[in-house]
Amino acid sequence: MRRALLFFLAVLLVAGLVACGGTQQAETQAPEEARPFRIAVVMPSAINDMAFSQSMYEALVKLQQEMGGPDKLEFVYSENMYVVDDAAAAIRDYASQGYDLIIAHGSQYGSSLQEIAPDFPNTSFAWGTTVDTFAEQGIDNVFAYEARSEQGGYVNGVMAAMLSQSGVIGVVGPIETGDAKLYIDGFKAGVMATNPNAQVNVNYIGSFSDVALAAEAAKTHIEAGADVLTGTAQMVVGAVGVAKDHGVLWFGTQADQSSLAPDIVVANQVYDWTVALKPMVENIQNGVRGGEAYSLTLANGGLTIQYNPQFDLPAEVKDAAEATIQGIVNGDIQIPVGGE
Amino acid sequence: MGDWGHILLGVLASGIRLATPYLYAGIGETLGQRSGVLNLGVEGQMLLGAFAAFYVTYRTGNVLGGLLAAALVGLLMGLAMAFVSVNLQAEQGISGIGFYLFGLGLSDLLFQKLLGTVDSVRGVPDAVIPGLSDLPVLGELLFRHNWMVYGAYALVPLAWFVLNKTPWGLMIKAAGENPHAADSLGVSVARVRYATVTLGGVLSAIGGASLSVGLLKIFQQNMTSGLGFIAVALVYFGGWRPVGVLLGALLFSLVNALQLWVQVLGLPIPADFAVMAPYVLTIVVLVIVVQRARPPAALARPFERE
Numbered sequence: 001m002r003r004a005l006l007f008f009l010a011v012l013l014v015a016g017l018v019a020c021g022g023t024q025q026a027e028t029q030a031p032e033e034a035r036p037f038r039i040a041v042v043m044p045s046a047i048n049d050m051a052f053s054q055s056m057y058e059a060l061v062k063l064q065q066e067m068g069g070p071d072k073l074e075f076v077y078s079e080n081m082y083v084v085d086d087a088a089a090a091i092r093d094y095a096s097q098g099y100d101l102i103i104a105h106g107s108q109y110g111s112s113l114q115e116i117a118p119d120f121p122n123t124s125f126a127w128g129t130t131v132d133t134f135a136e137q138g139i140d141n142v143f144a145y146e147a148r149s150e151q152g153g154y155v156n157g158v159m160a161a162m163l164s165q166s167g168v169i170g171v172v173g174p175i176e177t178g179d180a181k182l183y184i185d186g187f188k189a190g191v192m193a194t195n196p197n198a199q200v201n202v203n204y205i206g207s208f209s210d211v212a213l214a215a216e217a218a219k220t221h222i223e224a225g226a227d228v229l230t231g232t233a234q235m236v237v238g239a240v241g242v243a244k245d246h247g248v249l250w251f252g253t254q255a256d257q258s259s260l261a262p263d264i265v266v267a268n269q270v271y272d273w274t275v276a277l278k279p280m281v282e283n284i285q286n287g288v289r290g291g292e293a294y295s296l297t298l299a300n301g302g303l304t305i306q307y308n309p310q311f312d313l314p315a316e317v318k319d320a321a322e323a324t325i326q327g328i329v330n331g332d333i334q335i336p337v338g339g340e
Numbered sequence: 341m342g343d344w345g346h347i348l349l350g351v352l353a354s355g356i357r358l359a360t361p362y363l364y365a366g367i368g369e370t371l372g373q374r375s376g377v378l379n380l381g382v383e384g385q386m387l388l389g390a391f392a393a394f395y396v397t398y399r400t401g402n403v404l405g406g407l408l409a410a411a412l413v414g415l416l417m418g419l420a421m422a423f424v425s426v427n428l429q430a431e432q433g434i435s436g437i438g439f440y441l442f443g444l445g446l447s448d449l450l451f452q453k454l455l456g457t458v459d460s461v462r463g464v465p466d467a468v469i470p471g472l473s474d475l476p477v478l479g480e481l482l483f484r485h486n487w488m489v490y491g492a493y494a495l496v497p498l499a500w501f502v503l504n505k506t507p508w509g510l511m512i513k514a515a516g517e518n519p520h521a522a523d524s525l526g527v528s529v530a531r532v533r534y535a536t537v538t539l540g541g542v543l544s545a546i547g548g549a550s551l552s553v554g555l556l557k558i559f560q561q562n563m564t565s566g567l568g569f570i571a572v573a574l575v576y577f578g579g580w581r582p583v584g585v586l587l588g589a590l591l592f593s594l595v596n597a598l599q600l601w602v603q604v605l606g607l608p609i610p611a612d613f614a615v616m617a618p619y620v621l622t623i624v625v626l627v628i629v630v631q632r633a634r635p636p637a638a639l640a641r642p643f644e645r646e
Contacts, residue, residue, distance in 0.1 A: 046448075046561050048457045080448065080561065170604070176611055201604040206615030209565040212361070213596065215556050216354050220600040223350040237458045238556050244460070245557075260460060260558075 037067070037281060039075040040094035041103040042087045045208070046079050049234040051254040053079060056105050058255075059273035063281075066274070073281075081106075082209075088112035095120040100284055102126070107178045117142050117290075124289045126280060128273075129179045131293045143283075144293040145276040149179045149232075149253060150186025150337045151298045151328050152269025155305050156230060156251040157190020158324045159266060161198050162317045163249055164228045170221025172214050172231030172239045173204040180232045183253050183269075185337040187230055190324070193333075201226065211238035218242035240265070258308040265308045267321070275302035299329045347601055353481050354597030355590060356489065357555060361386070361564070362589040363492035364547030365571035366578070367499045368540035370585055373575055374503065375536040376516040376529075377425050378640040380436025382544045383568025384443020385417045389545025390552035391447040394559035395454060397461045403553055407464075410549035411542050417443065418541020422534045429642035440568070448561045455559070463557035464488050488546075488554035495543070499582040512536055516636035519643040529643045544568065577626050579633030591625065592618050 039060065047057035060075045067073040076094075081087035087109050094102045095116060103126045104113050110127055117125050117139050127133075128145040160169050169191055174180050188200045201224055203217040215238035218229055222242070230251035231239050237260060243250040244261035252258070252268035276294035283292065296302025305325060307313055327333035365382050372379050389410040397406030417439065424435045464486045467473065472483040503509040514522035515532040523529050551567075552559045570592070578584025599614040 046452070048452070049560075050458050201606070202611075203600055203603045204611035204615065205600075206612070207565060209562055211556055211558070211560055211563045211565070212358065212551055212567070213600075216358055216597065217600050219354060219357075220350060220597070220604055223346070224601075224604045234560070237558055237560055241460055241557050260458065 036070065036072050036074040037101075037285070038099045039073065039101045039103065039277075040097075040099040041075065041077045041105055042081050042090050042094075042109065043077060043079050044082050044087075044106040044108065045234045047077065049255075050237060050257055050260065051232075051234040053105065053234070054255045055271040056103070056273050059271075059277060062272075063274045063277050067281075084108050084112060088116065091125075092116050092119075095123050095125075098123070100124060101280060103128070113142060114139065122289075124280070124284050126276075128276075131295075133291050133293055135291050139290070141290040143276075143280050143290050145273070145280075145295070146293070147179055147182075147271050147296040147303065148298075149183040149269065149271075149303070150189070150335050152253060152303050152305055153183040153186030154190035154193075154328065154333070154335050155298075155321050155324050156253070156267060156269060157187040157192075157200075158194045159313075159317050159321050160187070160228045160230065160249070160251055161191040161194035162320060163266065163314075164195075164198065164226075166225050166227045167195065167198045168221075168225040168227065169198060169200050170218065170224070170226035170229045171200060171202045172217045172221070172229065172236055173202060174208045174233035174235065175206060176204050182337055183232045186335050187251075189335050189337065194320075205235070207235060208233050209235055211235050214238040215242045218248075219246075222246050222248055256306050258306075258310065262308065262310040264311070266311050266313060267305055267307045270304050270306050271296055272302050272304065275300050298325055347605070349477060349481060351594060351597045351601055353485075354600065355594035356481070357485060358593035358596055359586075359589040360489050360492045360550050360555065361547040361567055362571050362574055362593065363495060363586065364550055365544045365568055366574045366585040366589060367495045367582055368543030368547070369572055369575045370578070370580060370582055371499065371503075371512065371536040372533075372540040373639055374516045374580055374636055375512045375533050376519060376636055376638040376641060376643065377422075377533050377537050378432045378436065379421055379425075379439075379537060379540055380433055380569075380572060381417070381421055381439025381443065382436075382540075382571055383564055383566065384440040384447075385414055385541050385544035386548030386551075386564045386568045387443045387447040387562070388413045388417060388548070390548030390563060391450055391559055392545070393549030394461060394552040395450070397463065397553050398455070398459065401462075403462075403464050406553050407546065407549055410545045414542040414545025415538055416541075417545065418538035419534075421541060422537040425537065425642065426530050426533050429644065432640045432642075444562060451559060451561055458558055458560050460558045461553060463553040486554050488550040491546075492550065493586075496582045496586045503582065513636075515643075516638055519638050519641075520646070523643070523645060533643075544571075547571070573622075576633075576635070577622065580636060584633070588622070592622050595621050 043053040045053045064073045078090045101124045113127050126143040130144050133142045133144045191198050191200050205213045205217050214235040218239035228249045229243050232253050240260045250265045256268045258265045392413040393406040393410035396409040397403050424430045425432050466486045469483050473479045511527050511532050515529045519529045574585050574588040577588035595618040599617045602614050
């Protein structure tokens with residue numbers, strides 16, 4: 001009896017804590033007459049992960065400001081939804097609470113969304129990063145969005161090749177899939193186009209969260225002669241620390257990582273999801289509930305290269321980067337990615 | 341020295357570093373299990389220890405203060421686990437998972453409320469031992485790690501000595517093998533288990549700190565990512581002996597370090613297989629070599645006086 005009670009108490013305590021850490025109401029309810037647009041988002045990591053989830057959170061904050069504050073746009077989020085089942089439950093909850101748009105911010109949520117979306121035909125969903133809106137499966141209320149991260153990867157690669165003295169460049173990746181693979185393929189192509197003799201070593205560590213292994217992967221690259229590193233996903237903060245300790249240069253992606261190591265971060269590819277979110281909101285307000293796919297690109301401003309102001313970047317490298325961005329925007333540079 | 345020598349050196353040095361948190365947590369768990377308590381909350385203790393050490397170091401700039409904070413947090417978590425398993429005689433597996441989730445949730449919450457973003461600290465310095473650190477090969481391999489790495493390896497002979505050469509060790513083993521006999525000889529099983537489980541909590545928390553202020557010098561949510569559970573597995577792997585835990589931790593870490601090199605060298609092995617290698621190899625060795633080891637007879641059984 002005592003044990004059963006204790007177990008029950010433990011479960012309650014844990015559930016309470018998880019709830020505290022998990023879901024947060026960003027803004028209070030606005031008055032009934034001017035009903036705000038309501039967005040809910042489910043994310044795999046934390047809103048301050050310096051990477052994927054943070055980029056979406058910042059986009060929603062920015063969108064809220066642009067649309068005129070919490071009276072016009074209200075948003076809530078569930079973070080750290082790395083368990084797909086939990087994420088699916090959250091998506092379903094938000095849908096039954098009548099949100100206008102529910103964003104499933106992670107490619108792993110796709111099959112859940114495919115199941116849930118048809119049950120709520122009057123609600124719009126968005127799934128990223130992907131180009132699949134499930135239109136072929138007869139579902140019409142899902143938007144898709146993706147980041148063409150190979151574009152910024154290519155620009156970072158051009159700069160990395162010019163800055164590397166040893167000609168060896170290391171990449172710390174999570175799992176060989178999705179936008180991580182795109183970024184890394186683009187980065188490699190950028191290096192090779194600039195210095196065909198350079199060597200790009202890639203290490204996929206098999207995890208989005210193992211900071212210790214990411215750090216060790218960075219050390220391995222440095223042992224192998226790398227003097228410039230890059231990497232993608234939220235566990236790379238471990239690798240940035242190693243780069244800082246060894247005075248090795250770092251290129252970031254997904255969010256601005258300059259604050260982690262101001263002396264060695266050269267530039268970051270930064271995502272601005274508002275480029276995809278704005279047309280979704282407009283479409284929904286005009287009665288279109290899904291079926292469109294949006295991409296962040298250098299051309300539409302969804303991707304930007306942000307140079308770390310505290311890093312003394314040689315002018316010719318910056319010029320080359322700007323020229324590369326121009327080339328990608330006007331189509332002169334085609335980036336070969338997507339191959340296996 | 342040729343390329344291969346250089347790579348071998350890199351793999352060994354990486355393996356030695358990666359094994360550090362497993363050793364702290366695994367040795368602590370070994371002591372607890374030898375006295376009959378299975379603590380599955382190691383991961384939660386590590387996360388809270390990692391956060392406490394990082395936060396205090398971040399605010400005060402004092403790493404020793406950070407390590408003390410981690411030890412204190414581990415002590416409290418250990419006491420709580422001891423209370424639940426010894427006094428309340430709760431099912432140990434379930435309550436351990438409860439403590440894991442508690443540590444995961446609380447470290448996450450505190451991180452968000454107190455820090456809000458990933459930042460870095462100077463952390464525990466690397467050892468510079470005059471003479472030894474400059475030795476060719478050996479210097480780089482053995483004498484240039486941060487101090488917490490040495491602490492982890494020093495624990496192994498210490499735990500061996502305590503378990504096998506002291507009356508305390510005898511009491512610990514008696515509490516884990518035959519608590520009724522121990523009790524009839526005047527050994528307080530409750531007190532022994534309190535001591536080992538609390539010490540285990542302290543060591544797990546220090547193991548977490550060896551990540552946050554030792555190896556990585558940052559804190560991120562869920563940064564141990566399953567490491568505490570691997571440490572528990574290594575106790576079984578090591579046949580409940582400190583030296584066995586050391587061998588297991590080294591094997592797992594060396595293969596992990598090796599697979600990083602396999603990818604860097606561009607050997608024609610898919611990354612997915614390389615990443616799997618440490619786990620697969622550990623299971624294979626477990627099946628072939630270690631199957632003779634026997635767990636403490638009273639492991640995970642609450643003790644009740646008759």
